[in-house]
Amino acid sequence: MESDVVRYERSGPIARITMNRPQYRNAQNSAMTYALDDAFYRAKADSPVAARVVNTSSGAGLMGSVGQANYAAAKAGVAALTQVAAVELARYGVAVNAIAPTARTPMTERVFAQRMRAPACGFDAMDPANVSPLVVWLASAQSEGVTGRMFEVEGGTVSLADGWRHGPAASREGRWEPEQLGPVVRGLIAAAPAPAPVYGA
Numbered sequence: 001m002e003s004d005v006v007r008y009e010r011s012g013p014i015a016r017i018t019m020n021r022p023q024y025r026n027a028q029n030s031a032m033t034y035a036l037d038d039a040f041y042r043a044k045a046d047s048p049v050a051a052r053v054v055n056t057s058s059g060a061g062l063m064g065s066v067g068q069a070n071y072a073a074a075k076a077g078v079a080a081l082t083q084v085a086a087v088e089l090a091r092y093g094v095a096v097n098a099i100a101p102t103a104r105t106p107m108t109e110r111v112f113a114q115r116m117r118a119p120a121c122g123f124d125a126m127d128p129a130n131v132s133p134l135v136v137w138l139a140s141a142q143s144e145g146v147t148g149r150m151f152e153v154e155g156g157t158v159s160l161a162d163g164w165r166h167g168p169a170a171s172r173e174g175r176w177e178p179e180q181l182g183p184v185v186r187g188l189i190a191a192a193p194a195p196a197p198v199y200g201a
Contacts (some may be wrong), residue, residue, distance in 0.1 A: 049093030052139045055082050057100045057150065059199060062161050066200030075100075079150055079163065086148030095147035097138050100161060102154035103128040125155030134158055167192045 060068055061075025082098040089096060102108075104116045104126040116126050124130075134153050137143055150161040168191040170184045 050141060050144070051092070051094040052143065053082075053085065053089075053094060053096040054135050054138045055096070055098040057082070057098045059100050059102060059152065062100055062150070062152075063196050064198035066198055082150065083148050083163065090147065095143065095145075097143075097147060097149045097151065099131065099134060099138075100150060100152045101128070101131040102126070102152070103131055123155070130155055 055078050057078040058071070058075040059065075060072040061077070061079055065072045079098060079100075082096050085094075086096040104118070105128065108126075109116045118124050118126065131153050134151060138146070138151075150163065152159045152161050168188045170188060176184070
């Protein structure tokens, strides 16, 4: 299936979705529809389904990135999409996870030239091929039971990223008045862990 926005290709059990226009590369909610058609109709026919979706987010979407508000917001949307889709699609036998890779790309080579430069010898931590084994594993039958997760991968390091959680709270009977909230909010901030710094801050 192909349009001027999305190209969907299947090779055996593997489906690949490519955004044909850079400005649509984060429109994964639309692309996912194509990828999941097969799993949906198999489930409706009571056929066994063991499908996998691996979305691509970014550290910018998890932590924010100075000067890239639009990109960070789009990639944060991919993280939220992954969490919700994992729950909604579980009944069809579809596991949905995401990766936030750090690797050399045309974009990162321009922005982080020194960090992304390939070494003269030894292990190339920024080689994009380092990301592939995790994607292969997540797309395989071995990943059964793993869904709704966000993984960061850089070089030889794989880590699990954890999203927003409810923090300290303050309650009262009835509505707060604006003048009452100053010490309350400051107390909540003091009781909470410091947020992770935004990239580039």
